Amino acid sequence: MRLSVRRRATAAVATAVMAGTLAVWATPAQAAGTGVITGRITTSDGAPAADIWVAAMDFEELGEPVGYTTTAADGTYRIQGLATDSYVVSMSGTDHPTQYFDSKTEIWQADEVRVTNGQTTTINQALIPTGFLAGRILQANGEPLAWTWVNAVNEFGSSVGGASTDDNGNYRVPVPVGSYRVSFSPLEGSYQEQFIPRKISVDDATLFTVTADQETRADDTALAVGSLSGRLTNDNGTPVADASVYATPFQANGYLGDVPTNANGEFSIPQVLVGTYSVEFYTGIRHQYFDGALELEDADPVVVTAGTNTRVTDSMLPTGSIRVRAVDALTGATIRGFCAYDVCDDGTGVALMTDQTVGTHTIDVNTDGNYIGRSATATVKANQTTEVLVRLLPGGKITTTVVDKATGQPLADVCVFAYKLGQVRIPDNWGGDMCSDAAGKVTINRLAAGDYRLFAQSGDLENTTYGKQWVTTNGGAGDERQAATIKIATGKAAAAPQVKMDRAGSIRGRVTDGATGAPLHARVAPFTANPGLGSPEAETDADGRFQIDGLGPYRWPLKYSSFGYATAWTGGAVNRYTATGTQVTVGAVATADLALTHGVTVTGDLVISKGTISGWARVSVLNTVTGDYVDTSDFEDSTTYELHVLPGQEIRYVYDVQVDGDYVSSDKAKLAPATPGGPVRYSVTVPAGGLDVDILVN
Structure with missing residues (x-):
């Protein structure tokens, strides 16, 4: 999947280019072609942007640029010698953070720029509005x-730029207009x-707000330093060698290394900033x-x-073992070739999980x-083996x-997905063994009993020769309700209609704010x-435009979805x-x-029957007719959710909530009664004036 490849390369590339003062690149890898990227870079108010570094990187592999240049006084630039390929184009300057065509601040969101040998691709770009984080750091x-x-990180935890302090401790970081947290590393x-x-x-x-062309001050003085040491033993008092010890901010995010x-x-750990930590x-x-x-x-x-050593000693909790056996639920026959979590039976029919800490464990068993597959629980006792069937x-x-x-003619590498009614989602993977072989044959296994409809698409997301389809009795459809229904019984095989793939077309459009345009x-x-x-959804560009091929x-x-809109x-x-469809x-x-409009507000509280919310929570709503997600609210250390939906x-x-450190979830949440003392609800219709309803968390 292209997106995951590009994300893995993000950190390395961003480190190289986001400092504002671009490092002098080594000689770029030669694309050895005759294609050209040219264009003009302007400031956010339309003036020519001179001395801006413009670089082209391979769209798939990223890494160092295959070509680069700087803009002239009138903002024009030209990168030559590019082979036929797809590229990411970045722009950066001394007083401007790195951005990517088209007006993206994250490299994995960058638009694809296609170059062909012997041809010129024109990429014009206005620099996004920028302000500055500036201050002085003292010892x-x-x-x-x-x-x-x-370093400056945005509200989502992504680094957007940084700079070094000078001899006097002063720094200045250009960042896109927005809100940021600022950090530094005081310990060499x-x-x-x-x-x-x-x-x-x-x-x-502190979350600092940066406005266009303005400096926001963020000064600080380094915390004093202490140290941390200790000893780890087994429950019998013998030392534990080669264990990894981590110290992190107590009940919070942060990292010291191990x-x-x-x-x-x-x-x-000889140098630790003063504060309160968890040791792991x-x-x-x-x-x-x-x-x-x-x-x-x-x-x-x-x-x-400050100035003192804090010492901790701990003993590893005693352990036991779990012996897992799997059998066929219908016949009782032993199943060979299964794994219990990450321990497999190696064909013996028994998986022995050793060194399991005392307490209750949840074990995922798959074959x-x-x-x-299903989950089972086991309670481990010290120096004993717990049997689980x-x-x-x-x-x-x-x-x-x-x-x-x-x-x-048969088609290879077409993936076919089986969906139960009301459980249709964009696939989280691309089929694996659910894709057709050279003879066009495909088998979908491990299905629970029920009614299914099939959806087919190319296993290669870049191949848009054939179009996606719901599989009907004699072709394809864009409406799930027209798809053939295949009934599956436990352990039985069923033949589906032949998947007949049509050639593809596209839909393009523009998404705007319904009130302002x-x-x-x-x-x-x-x-x-x-x-x-x-999941790979189409995203709009800076002008709100999109295109879906295949x-x-x-x-x-x-x-159509956008944050804060219904x-x-x-x-x-x-x-x-x-x-109506298109x-x-x-x-x-x-x-x-x-x-899009903001719709109406659906809000309420999570009513916890026992305990308190101790961290992250997510509440989502689904349309009861189709099972599609309508909106999702993520929040932390709070009981209140807020959603925007069409009435x-x-x-x-559905919810997933951390209660006293444990995650509690439900895919059919109970809602507070409509009238005091009445029955709980499992669904509700959203009125034109919005809705306030509490969720009952067991």
Whole structure:
């Protein structure tokens, strides 16, 4: 998947180019072509932008540029010698942070720039509005902290730029207009950061707001330093050697690096900023927190004070073993070739999990064969073996073949996904063994009993020769309801209709604010995705425009979403089934613009029956008719959620909440009664005036 490759390279490239004063590149890798990227760079107010570094990097691999130049006095530039390929184009200057075409601040969001040998590709770009974070950093003794790196991160935790302090401790970092937290590393040779003002965790840092062409001051003085040491033993008093010891801000985010224990179980971190920490130990597959705690919320605080050494001693909790056996739930026959978490049976029918800490464990059991995986629990006692028998249901199976509809020839590498009704999501993967072979054959295994509909698409996201489709009895459709329904019984195989792939067309459009007409950064897709999984939806550019290729020649409803706006479907509909859809034609581009509104507010509190929310929480709502996600609210250390939805639709809730350190989830949340003393609700219709309803968390 292209997106994951590009994300892995982000940190390395960003480090090289985001300092504002670009490092002098080594001679770039030669693209050895005759293609050209040219254009003009202007400031945010339209004036020519001179002396801006412009670089071209391989769109797939990123890394160092394959070509670069600087803009002339009139803002023009020209990069020559580029081979036919796809590129990312970046721009950076002394007083301007790195940005990527088209007006993106994250490299993985950059638009693809296509270059062809012998041709010129024109890329004009206005620099995004920029301000500055500036200040002075002092040592704990009041002297300047010279030549230390100062880093700015946005509200989502991504670094957007940085700069070194000078001899007098002063720094100045250009950043896009927005809000940032600022950190620096006061300890030479240590990974530990200090966050302004005088905090050891990013969670406690001040969020500084930066406006266009203005300096926002962020001064600080380095915290004093202490040290941390201790000894780790087994429960029988013998030393634990080669364990990893971590110290992190207590119940908060931050990182110091890790140190090993020596042969006597001793460890030492000689430089630690003063503050309160959690200490964590890892040895093999075992880990725990000081003092003898398995969960972070149960850890004891460790206080480091100035000029002194804080010493902690701990013993690893005793362990036992879990012996897991798996059998066929229908026949009782032993299943061979399964894994219990990361321990496999190696064909013996028994998986022995050793060195398991005392307490209750949840074990995921999965097989190589056609069985449906499941979870089991086991309570481990010291120096004992707990026996666990897991009964697995045989999976159902769907078989079919994939062909070119016009010629009847088999097609390889077409992935077919089986969806239960009301559980349609953009795939989180691209099929694996659910993709057709050279003969067009495909088998979908490990299916629970029920009714399924099939969705087919190319396994190569870049290949848009054939269009996506819902599989009907004799072709394809863009509407799920037209798809053939395949009934699956436990452990039984069923043949599906042949998948007949049509050639593809496209839909393009523009997403705007319904009140102002301003372009929106939005995501557009044929159906919704699990929140937070980064599924490949089309994103709009700076002018709110998008294009989705590789759609079959049918009428397609599209989902439009943008942060703070109500998700809508083609024509402004509340769900896929009521959307009018857009007709796609082979080899042509249809148009589907949409103006989004903020909808109405749906809010309320999470009512916890026992305990308190101790961290991150997520609440989502789904349309009860289609099962599509409508909106999601992420929050932390709070009980209140807020969503924006279109009124007139029935919704149900799902949640994932950290309560006293444990994650509690439900895919069918109970809602507070409509009237006091009445029955709980599992769904509710959103009125035109909005909705306030509490979620009951068990």
